[in-house]
Structure formats: C-alpha cells, structure tokens
Amino acid sequence: MPNGEVFGLIKLRIPGVTVEEQTKAIVIPKDGILEAARCLVSQGFDNLHCITAVDNKDHIELIYNFYSLRKHAAVTLKAQLSGDLSIESLARSWKSADWLEREVFDLFGVIFLNHPNLKRILNPDEWTIHPLRKT
Numbered sequence: 001m002p003n004g005e006v007f008g009l010i011k012l013r014i015p016g017v018t019v020e021e022q023t024k025a026i027v028i029p030k031d032g033i034l035e036a037a038r039c040l041v042s043q044g045f046d047n048l049h050c051i052t053a054v055d056n057k058d059h060i061e062l063i064y065n066f067y068s069l070r071k072h073a074a075v076t077l078k079a080q081l082s083g084d085l086s087i088e089s090l091a092r093s094w095k096s097a098d099w100l101e102r103e104v105f106d107l108f109g110v111i112f113l114n115h116p117n118l119k120r121i122l123n124p125d126e127w128t129i130h131p132l133r134k135t
Contacts, residue, residue: 107130
C-alpha cells in the first residue's frame, strides 16, 4: 500500500494531518496517535520497529516507523510535542512499543500515558536529567 493511501485513510479520521514533503512522513497532532494506530493496525501494519525523538529546542518531535510484513510497506508517523511532553502509549497495539517508549522517556523525558511500565531503561533511576534534551 503506497504511503499516499495510508495518508488518505488517516486524514479521513484525524483533522490536521499533513505529509512532510522532504521525508514523506505523515505528521499528526499528538492527540491523534491512538486513532492513527488503529488505522495502521487495520491496514496490516504489524511491526513498530522504531520510536525515536529529536529535540528541536522549541518542541520535541516523535518519529514512529511502522512496517507491514504482509504488504512489504513502510510508514513513518511524526508528532510534535511542545510544552506538555506527554502522548498516549502505543504499547497496547504493538508490544515493541514498551521498550521503545521507555528509551524515549529515559533519553528525552517524554511521558507515554497509559504505558504499562514507564521507567528508565538505560540510565540510573536516580537521575533527574534526560541526556538527549537540549535544555
């Protein structure tokens, strides 16, 4: 399934969705992450193989990479967090999100709401900093 078809399906369900011209990533508002996840699951995207983040000083950009093994298709979602660094967890839809979200929490301080076990995974528990934050 081409990325354009997935974009069309997500755009029907979530207002404010755009496509990033350079990367072809689908940019969603942070409150649309669960609906986007439901859409991707329904379209056979059975593999969430990466969640990472970029600190752009004024906002943190989350990047999710999905893959459909059956369709041999990839989709990238992006969501921007500014001020409130929280977003819903995708751990209920993809088991791999458990560790991936813990890593982003540990390194960037993003809070994944309704995560089953959100705690540090790389750094000592007593740390109060998030090493990849620019601020």
